[in-house]
Amino acid sequence: MNAFLEVRGAAKAFGGNQVLSDVNLQIAQGEIVGLLGPNGSGKSTLLNLITGFTPADAGSVHFDGAPIERLAAHRIVRTGMARTFQLPSMPTKMSVMEVAMAAATAHHGVWDTLLGTPGARQAEGDARERATHLLHELLLTxxxxxxxxxxxxGQKKLLGIVCALMARPRMLLLDEPTAGVHPNLRRDIVAALQRLNAQGMTLVIVEHDMHFIREVCTRCVVLDRGEIVASCRPDELARNERVLQAYLGTAAATTTPSTPSAVEAA
Ligand SMILES: Nc1ncnc2c1ncn2[C@@H]1O[C@H](COP(=O)(O)OP(=O)(O)OP(=O)(O)O)[C@@H](O)[C@H]1O
Ligand SMILES: [Mg+2]
Structure with a gap:
């Protein structure tokens, strides 16, 4: 595989808790990869590590051929990789539109904006147009x-997606984008993600919902206690021994009720 994103030998511990161990992951351009695993298996930590929000103890991350594991999060965004958060927190005073605009400023550099150059004014106009369009697409107008x-x-999740898309990423990593979102809106999110993928965006989606995974993902990667135990098509999950063990084996006691049934439903 010609890797667009390549994680090699990634490891992370918090105190004595080894959360990720020797994680190796390759994602090709244009894939929609579902990242699955029981609660606490390390999915969000892996996203944090890839996107520069958590420093790794070991390993490397290459994006589009260049090493990014030493870059700060805001620099990684500028390489074309954006992400959303599992539990988005929003500023108390800023409006929805202002948050979307602030995301554009953060992505494109604050200095140009402050200097008020003609280029910056043009960039602000473009950003406002894009924010208006994205807020409409994700039903936040x-x-x-x-x-x-x-x-x-659910709306905060949608605004998180808008903020990530303001960066015009080539790769987007989403942490449980549809958790707590109404089924009608979920359909809109699925359609929006498929449109983005059709336009060339590579997607990595942390998700527990098997219907979503079967509908959207071209491949699944399964984490169990910090290790990748499977990489397969969504329709192969229910037959994969390591996946069943992850969800129904010793780890079952710590999973949410929805997680084992999600695999059974596959
Ligand atoms: N900043 C942190 N400090 C200490 N421990 C952490 C920190 N972040 C994550 N952990 C621990 O790492 C483990 C994996 O957490 P993580 O959030 O990556 O799991 P997850 O697979 O995303 O779970 P979920 O499906 O519940 O979102 C957990 O045991 C968690 O307590
Ligand atoms: Mg998580």
């Missing part, structure tokens, strides 16, 4: 002037 902190949990 009616709440664009509300304080972002007043949004529901």
């Amino acid at each position: 009616p709440v664009r002037d509300l304080p972002a902190s007043a949004l529901s949990g």
Whole structure:
């Protein structure tokens, strides 16, 4: 595989808790990869490590051929990789539109904006147009002037996706994008992600919902206690011994009720 993203030998411990051990992962351009695993298996930590929010203890991360494991998170965004958060926190006073605009400023550099150069004014106009379009796509136009902190949990997830897309990423990593989102809206998110993928965006999606995974993902990678135990097509998950063991074996006691049934439903 010609890797667009390549993680080699990644490891991370918090105190005595070895959360990721020797993680090796390759993702090709254009894939939609589902990242699965029981609660606490290290999925969010792996996303944090790839996107520069958590320093690794060991290992390397290459994106589009260049090493990124030493870059700060805001520099990684500028290489074309953006992400969303499992539990998005929003500023209390800024409106939804202002949050989307702030994401553009953060992605493209604050200095140009502060200097008020003609280029910066053009960039601001472009960003406003893009924010308006993305807020519409993710059904947030009616709440664009509300304080972002007043949004529901599902709407905060949608705004998180808008903020990530403001960076015009080539790769987008999403941490449980549809958790707590109404089924109708979930359909819109699925459609939006498929459109983005059709336009060339590579996606990595942490998700527990098997219906979502079967509908959207071209491949699944399964983490169990910090190790990758499977990489297979979604329809192969239910037959994979290591996957069944991860969800129904000794780890079953610590999983949410939805997690084992999700695999059974596959
Ligand atoms: N900043 C941190 N400090 C200490 N421990 C942490 C930290 N971040 C994560 N952990 C621990 O790492 C382990 C993996 O957490 P992580 O959030 O990556 O799991 P997850 O697979 O995303 O789980 P979930 O499905 O519940 O979101 C957990 O035991 C968690 O307590
Ligand atoms: Mg998580």
